[in-house]
Amino acid sequence: MSIEDKQKLQRNDRVTIRTVATHAGVSVAAVSKVMRNAYGVSEGLRAKVTDAIEALGYRPSRAARGLRGRSFTIGVLLIDIRNPFLPEVIAGVNAVLAPSHYQAMIGVSDARVQLETSLIESMIDYKMDGLILVAPRLPSEIIAKFAVQIPIVAVGYHDAAATAFDTVNADDQRGAEIAVEALLTQGYRDIEMLSLGEREGHAVSVVRQREIGFRRAMQRGGLGSSAPIGKIPIASPKREEAMRKFLSRKDRPRAVFCWSDLDAITLLSLAMEMGVRVPDDLAVIGYDNSSTAALGLVNLASIDQSGRELGQVATRTLISRIEGRAGAEHIFQIPSLVSRNSLSRSAGASGA
Amino acid sequence: MSIEDKQKLQRNDRVTIRTVATHAGVSVAAVSKVMRNAYGVSEGLRAKVTDAIEALGYRPSRAARGLRGRSFTIGVLLIDIRNPFLPEVIAGVNAVLAPSHYQAMIGVSDARVQLETSLIESMIDYKMDGLILVAPRLPSEIIAKFAVQIPIVAVGYHDAAATAFDTVNADDQRGAEIAVEALLTQGYRDIEMLSLGEREGHAVSVVRQREIGFRRAMQRGGLGSSAPIGKIPIASPKREEAMRKFLSRKDRPRAVFCWSDLDAITLLSLAMEMGVRVPDDLAVIGYDNSSTAALGLVNLASIDQSGRELGQVATRTLISRIEGRAGAEHIFQIPSLVSRNSLSRSAGASGA
DNA sequence: CGACAAATGTAGAACGTTCTCCATATAACG
DNA sequence: CGTTATATGGAGAACGTTCTACATTTGTCG
Structure with a gap:
């Protein structure tokens, strides 16, 4: 170590890998090896380095790491932070990541394709190790193009034909079927689905899948x-x-399946205001089994797809890909019905 | 440009600042200057560089930027992603950031101090340009210590004495006062507050502030x-x-102020189940004016503190600090009452 | 025309890691 | 003891930026 280096150490207070190396009396390369627990490190060396790291409170710079190798960060892209289903997914991601040395950084695209693109690019530019895209709006080819640069797992994106990236989904077709079957079992025949309007055209979207299942x-x-x-x-x-119009139609169906609790709950609320009795005049089933649906005040039957589990599975899938798996995986989970009063008085709050 | 450089260009497909420089026939430093629009760039040079950037689709590497200078990213730390108030703050942050060249990356600490610390450290290690901490759990001294390394704005953290970092808050004391005043105006005298139990001791927390105001x-x-x-x-x-116990107490008060809509809504729900009529037997006021509170089915009077605005203000404050402001700022916003049926039948859904 | 100032562009050293060789020490074997 | 394998540690070149210091050109003024 030269004299200039020593001087630099004095005035600059940041603890770098070099500080650790000096303190431990070993080379920079050695410290790096210990950090990454690479091959060729003796017990003695490891001990010296670990002690120095401990003593100095050294933290590797993620920026510098990203420049050369891995950054031990995975990026999560949320389409929308207001839908209460999505935080569940995050919780699942964090649960899996917590014991590992990875961390999650989240970006919110607000359903704007351009922002989505630029966030993905940013995450790539940060040299993140992998990406979890939750219900992305981007077409499959574009995602595939990004997937060349970085491992990607898409959640809530139905494209089992994708070869460049993995997908993790609840079986939304099946979920919708379960909802309809429950209504049929209750004796309803006059059933309608309330889906999401405007944009959101692709068959990859969960909404379209639920329509198909319906x-x-x-x-x-x-x-x-x-x-x-x-x-x-x-x-x-x-x-x-639109909901008011639906509720006041004179050919209004006897039962309705909503693509999301978000809509179902508002519908329930408006129904009450307009004097439409649930389930007597109108049975309602939602989707996502959000915590609001479980409230006694709301008591909305819903399809449960456990966002938490989806997040966990997606994270494990991503990590396995980061660590070398080739070949795409497409994982499905089967959702279940949670029966509540909006479906049938007798249902109570018992699960399915 | 040497021959090796040319070869490297062929096999490595990443477009770097060097590629741009070569393509535009200028130096690397020149490109960097244009990117940061620094002093000393002629129209001609700027045009050449911008064209090259456009043509090559060049994106600067955030990792490399972070290593040397700014990364144009600001980190947001959320204590919890399930409280529907917090997404509002994010929306505000994103709204301000969208037209700028900054981007937000979000970390979720799940109210665990250790995770919170390590996320802050990570964000520093990424060389993010600034941090917005939303309702952090860390003591003020610790935050101050971090603030030496990176500009910090705390939201929902009452410490007007802090000199190292800024704070942006709704006036939670005043909010609680407004709630009580509304109940008093309605003629209630027998009033109780339901606050958050366990941990959460510090006076800096919004909950404590609301207790003080109450x-x-x-x-x-x-x-x-x-x-x-x-x-x-x-x-x-x-x-x-605990809520059931409260509701079945025979000395139950006539009116209750809940620290958050989260609790107020559950309380409303249990009250209905247990046959306690709202507001006749029990008036309820919540806090946050969440979207669920506004549902006709719920109809919960609440204190509105506009998380969105809080997020916007915090972001502007942070940027001004990043761009050089010294001296701490402590900004307050005055919340307002949104009167609804849980306070008084006549209230309807009219604002305050 | 000479002297000085201002404007514009460039070279090259950081920044803090990773990782590919390479050097040395030790062990194993005939 | 010489040879070869193996285990261990280190030197130093990347990685893609920023930014300081400097060189060059152009402009201005007496």
Whole structure:
């Protein structure tokens, strides 16, 4: 070590890998080896280095790491932070990551394709080790293009044909079927689905999948000819308006399946205001089994897809890919019905 | 440009600042100058460089940037992603950041001090340009220590004496006062607060502040001697249990102020189950004015503190500090009452 | 025309890691 | 003892930026 180096050490207070090396009386390369527990490190060396790290409170710079090797960070991209289902996914991700040396950084795209793209690029530019995209809006080819640069797992994105990236999904078709079957079992025949309007065209989207499942189950139940699907806009003023219109239709169905609890709960609320009794006049099933649905005040039957578990599985899948797995995996989880009063008075709060 | 450089360009496909420089026929330093729009760049040079960037689709590596200078990223630390108030703050942050060249990366600490610390350290190690901590659990001295290394703005953290970092808060004391005043105006005298139990001791926490405001307003109303504050645990089984116990007490108060909508809504729900009529038997005011509170089904009066605005203000404050402001700022916002049926039948859904 | 100032562009040293060789020490074997 | 394998540690070149110091050109003024 030269004299200039020593001087530098004095005035600059940041503890770097070099400080550790000096303190432990070993080379920089040795410290790096210990950090990454690479091959060729003796017990003695390891001990010396670990002690020095401890004593100095050394933390490797992620920026510098990213420049050369891995950054031990995985990026999570959320389409929207307001949908209460998504925080569940995050919780699952964090649960798996907590004991590891990885950390999650989250970006929120607010459903804007451009922001989504630029966030993904940023995460790549940070040299993150992998990405979990939750319900991305981007077309499959684009995601595949990014997947060349960084391991990617998409959650809530139905594209079992993708070869460049993995997908982890609840079986949304099956979920919708389960909802319809439950309504059929209760004796309902006059069933409609309320889906998400506007944009959101791709078949990859969970919403489309639920529509497909809805149609199939209706068909099986002998109601194929009339399986109407209404569209509810996302934006707030129009949204309530569309629901009010639905509720006041005189050919209003006897039962409705909503693509998300978000809509189902608002629908329940408006129904109460307008004097439509649930489930007597109208049975309602939602999707996601959000915590609000479980409230006694709301008591909404819903399809449970455990976002938490989805997050956990996605994280494990991503890590396995980071650590070398080739070949895409496409994982499905089977959702289940949580029966509550909005489906049938007798149902109570018992699970399915 | 040497021959080796040319060869490297061929096999390595990453577009770096060097690629751009070669393509534009200028130096690397020149490109960097244009990127940072630094002093000493002619129109001609700027044009050449911008064209090259455009043509090559160049994106600067954040990792490399972080190593030397700024990374144009700001970190946001959330204590919890499930409280629906927090996404609002994020929305505010993103709104301010969107038109700028900054981006937000979010970390979730799940209220665990250790995870919180390590996330802050990570963000520093990433050379992020600044941090927004939302309702951090860390003591002020620790935050101050971090603030030496990176500009910090704390949101929902009451420490107007802090000199090392800025704070942005809703005036939680005032919010609680407003709630009590509203109850007093409705003629209630028998008022209790339901606060957050367990941990969360510091006076910096919003919860403590609301307790202080509650006590003061009760005192002013001549009810100083009896301003009882109950504690509700966070964890789920005990939480409902405590609320049930509260609701079935025979000396149950006529009105209650809950520290958060989260609790108020569950309370409303249990009240319905147990046959306690709201507001006739029990008036309820919550805090945060979450979207669930606004549902007709719930109809919970609440104190609105606009998380969105808090996020916007915090972001602007942080940026001004990043760009050189010294001296701490401590900003307050005044919350307002949103009156709804849980306070008084006549209230309807009209604002305050 | 000479002297000085201002404007513009460049070279090259950081920044803090990782990781590929390479050097040395030790062990194993005939 | 010489040879070869193996285990251990180190030197030093990347990685892609930023930014200071300097060189060059152009402009201005007496």
